Amino acid sequence: MRSISFLPSLLALFAIFLISSCSDTTAEKEPAVEDAAQTVYASGVIPFFDHWNLILGDGSNAGPAIDFEQKDFFYTTNDGDEDWVVFKAPNAGDTHGTSNNTRTELAQLKKWSPLTDAKLNATLKVMNVSATGDARVAASHSVVVGQIHSADGHENEPLKIFYKKFPGHTKGSVFWHYEINTAGEDNAKRWDFSTTVWGNDFSVVGAEENSYPDEPEEGIALGEEFSYEIEVKDGIMTLKFSSPGHETKSFSKNLIESEYTTKADIPEQTQALFVPIGQDGVERENAYSEEGLFFKLGAYNQTNGKSPEVNRNWCSGAETHGGDVRKQYEDGNYAEVWFKTGSIFVSDDAISNQGYFTKND
Structure with a gap:
């Protein structure tokens, strides 16, 4: 019992x-x-990703980045106060289209005439540019953070917004480029004209491979916020740049009537940079008036591993570790840009840009 x-x-x-x-x-x-609930996607930080295809740093087209991340190239982070969208691109890897450079960048799904209305605004901070590169090469240690690109003809770029900082400097430079829409069938003679926003322009380079010019007094540091506003209307491109503690700068450029139609029109800056390497073309009289244009935004790394003997302006001779992305990230050989806000507007006349992706993907 x-x-x-x-x-x-x-x-x-x-x-x-x-x-x-x-x-x-x-x-x-x-x-x-709990981890799944805490995932923050880029499309939740800046709700405009249905306007773009995302090109990744491995050359692939990820399509519209809705609820998407790729930890090597595209993801979100928080700086302790706010969420940011991270775009990251190594010095070398597979590239998109015919470019020699890697990019993690948004490319607009529609194209539009410069005679209609289009706007793009963004607030960002550059967190890294390549640690290596020949200082005599104008593109070394730089990244493009916004563009207007042509979808037609030579597919040239009436706008590229750059950030560039030399090793050892605290402050870097912000400047923008206009690329001529070369007359004729041969685009090999195209060139850019660079305009300073804060700091120096593209033409300020080192005297030797590993020597650097003076640091710009009015420059922008890594991690320092700045904003750009782009508006195209009736053929005129208007730009506005602002940053806390810096003078706001505004510019305008005619996109439908060229000022570079003869050899005599080539500016002194171009004569120093591009003419010595055979890039001395002239622009068609109506510039970009007959071509569809579209916006780009992100991190288009301008530093690569190609020999400066190929092109003294664009081939940096930087460290690439044979294209090994992880090793490039470990020793600073990459570009990284964080975006906090962005907005886009195009008129109802904009049409599909699928032809550009068909040619370049």
């Missing part, structure tokens, strides 16, 4: 064991559910 008296106790212990086991299982699953 005594043995029977242990049965209730045994049953109670078994029940406690079952409850404890279920409780432990639930606790193990909770972190996974």
Whole structure:
């Protein structure tokens, strides 16, 4: 009879064991559910990704980046106060289209005439530019953070917004480029004209491979916010740049009537940079008036591993570790740009830009 008296106790212990086991299982699953709930996608930070295809730093077209991330190139982070969208591109890897440079960049799904209305605004901070590169090469240590690109003809670029900082400097430069829409069928003689926003322009380079010019007094540091506003209307491109603690700068450029139609029109800056390497073309009289244009935004790394002997302006001779992305990230040979806000507007006359992606993907 005594043995029977242990049965209730045994049953109670078994029940406690079952409850404890279920409780432990639930606790193990909770972190996974919690992690999923905490994922912040870029499309939740800047809700405009249905306007773009995302090109990644491995040359692939990821399409519209809705609820998407790729931890090597495109993801979100928080700086302790706000969420940011991170665009990251190594010095070398697979590239998109015919470019020699890697990019993690948005490319607009529609194209539009410069005679209609289009706007792009963004607030960003550049977090890294390549640690290596020949200082005599104008593109070394720089990244393009916004563009207007042509979808037609030579596919030239009436706007590229650059950030550039030399190693050892605290402050870098922000400047913008206009690329001529070369007359004729040969685009090999195209060139850019660079305009300073804060700091120096593209033409300020080192005297030797590893020597650097003076640091710009009015420059922008890595991690320092700045904003750009681009508007195209009735053939005129208007630009506005602002940053806390810096003078706001505004510019305008005619996109439908060229000022570079003869050799005599080539500016002194171009004569120093591009003419010596055979890039001395002239522009068609109507510039970009007959071509569809579209916006780009992100990190288009301008530093690459190609020999400066190929092109003294664009081939940096930087460290690439044979294209190994992880090794490039480990020793600073990459571009990284964080965006906090962005907005885009185009008129109802804009049409599909699929032809550009068909040619370049």
